């Protein structure tokens with residue numbers, strides 16, 4: 001038994017949309033502006049086979065379309081509330097996935113943009129879920145940013161059932177990248193931090209300075225060392241932070257940090273970056289990440 005929508009049944013509406021057991025009486029111009037697919041559907045819509053009466057009890061025959069594949073009318077009703085100017089519904093974690101599904105299915109650009117904007121703003125609260133949606137709808141920036149945070153607690157995230165919902169490509173890329181990080185941690189003692197370093201002219205003794213630097217870095221290596229396995233592993237941003245603590249105040253110290261250490265660290269661990277939204281912060285953390293191809 002089909003019933004009229006409580007919220008979106010307008011007597012001056014000129015198109016009926018049936019979703020599951022609910023009838024929406026809407027305006028072709030509003031719906032057509034929101035969705036190219038609806039625009040096309042309306043052009044082919046035929047008048048309702050049943051008699052239809054508007055709210056004043058006056059008989060009028062208007063075209064109708066039925067949306068297939070929706071298990072409930074509730075999501076559609078929410079999306080209409082988002083599109084229509086007289087109703088308001090915020091996009092949140094509870095509806096963003098369904099909004100994206102409908103926006104994608106019916107090519108609703110404004111609903112898609114609003115859902116994407118929500119994820120860009122909020123992904124830090126649920127990085128794995130944001131990654132899952134970015135993976136699915138190919139949002140490059142959100143994908144990259146979420147992986148930065150997913151790697152921070154990777155063993156925990158990997159255990160969640162949502163992890164299995166990621167595409168197989170994303171799953172294997174994440175696992176490979178994290179394995180590389182783990183291997184790099186295990187091979188830390190092989191890095192010669194000072195090899196190839198050209199001390200600046202102000203440096204009083206290259207040999208002494210090398211020794212000082214090596215001593216500091218042996219200590220840092222011990223702090224993040226994983227053999228014999230003291231689990232859990234340090235999160236990537238912590239490892240980087242430990243290595244990039246200042247080693248001193250003279251010119252040669254700074255030169256070492258900026259040029260030599262960055263080169264050695266990147267060569268050993270790969271590229272790390274801060275979050276896009278934090279990149280101008282002085283103490284921004286640097287993260288491991290992967291990108292959507």
Ligand SMILES: [Zn+2]
Pocket residue numbers: 199200203204205206209210252253
């Ligand atoms: Zn020096």
